[in-house]
Amino acid sequence: MSIHDTIDQFRDAMRDAGITPPDVIEADGQLRRFHVQGDKPGSRNGYFVLHLDGRPAGMFGNWKTGLRSTWAADGKRMSDAERETFSRLIEAARLKAQAERRAEHEARATEARAEWAAAVPADPAHPYLIRKGVRPHNLRQRGGLLIVPLFDCYGLLWNVQRIQADGGKRFKPGRAGGLFSPLGDLRDPATILICEGWATGATLHEEAGHPVLCAMNAGNLLPMATAARSAWAGADLVICADNDRHTEGNPGVTYATAAAKATGAKLILPEFPEGVPGSDFNDVAMLRRKGGRHE
Known part of the structure; x- marks a missing residue:
């Protein structure tokens, strides 16, 4: 079998396992990391190692999903020695990748903390706050940007979200999962509400x-609710879903339901009259303040 055929078979095995292989496969026995389609830009959660010495064999997987699979050219199982060698190589690379990610998150957190420290209390007349009909609470501001702090359950600030006057939102690069923006007193709360947007x-x-924990997006509801259940074990958790009824699959309700089931939290949904736009509890409040008018 030619080297080209061997690599093609290895690619096919990756595809069969649900991983889109990278454009280049190096068959040098070294562990290679690559970007997985659909993951966050810049991430390299996919990995593979392939050697051609003796019997061609390899291993591949995805650190994010936990997928790991082996492959051998003759279709037989990998020997115990081969599997152990590959496993040691992959575990060492996984630990190195974790350390690199932690260092990157720490560096980005230092930048976010400096930006937060340099900002001033948000202006209640900021156009975004006026349009949403809410007070600034703990938000800060730099120029025309509102700065939303993102903490972990230990009270450490790791990142910030910036909100423009027109409502455009942007996160700084860095840690995002399991973080939240808090509102209210979290010292021994009886009930905690968890939602998406600030x-x-x-x-x-x-x-x-x-008190409220703002997860900032639907995909973070489960990590946030899990962290909250551990940090505030005695509190009743209530997931306040976005009702994305006009989006296929209704991701707001889908993710919120999964988070509620996994953590034993209650679940509430905003409801709207037929033909009236809106998806979240802020939309409900604004509609009520307008007397239910559809504008």
Whole structure:
């Protein structure tokens, strides 16, 4: 079998396992990392190692999903010695990648903390706050940008989100999963509300009075709820979903339901009259303030 055929078979095995192989496969026995389609830009969660000495064999996987698979050219199982060698190589690379990611997150957190320290309390007349009908609470501001702090459950600030006057939002590169922007007193709370966006959280806090954790996006609801369940074990958790009823699959409700089931939290959804736009609890509040008018 030619080298080209061997590499093609290895690619096919990766595809069969659900991993899109990288453009270049180096068959040198060294572990290679690559970007997995659909992952965050710049991430390299995919890996493979392939050698051609003796019997061609290799291993590949995805650190993010936990997938790991072996391959051998003759279709037979890898020997124990081959598997052990590859496994040691992959584990060492995984630990190195984790250390690199931690160092990157720490560096980005230092930048975010400096930006937060340099900002001033947000202006209540900021166009975004006026449009959303909420107070600034703990937000800060630099120029025309609102600065939203993102903490972990230990109170450490890791990142910030910037909100422009027109509502455009952008995160700084760095850690995002499991972080939240808090509203209210979290010292021994009886009930904690968990939602997606900051304006939604501000609305919920102002109207219900409970502390709120803003996960910032639907995909972070489960990590955030899991962290909250551990940090505030005695509190009742309530997931306040976005009702993305006009989006296929309704991701707001789908992710919120999964988070509620996994953590034993309650789940509530915003409801809207037929034909009225809106998806979150801030939209509900703004509609109510307008007397239910559809504008």
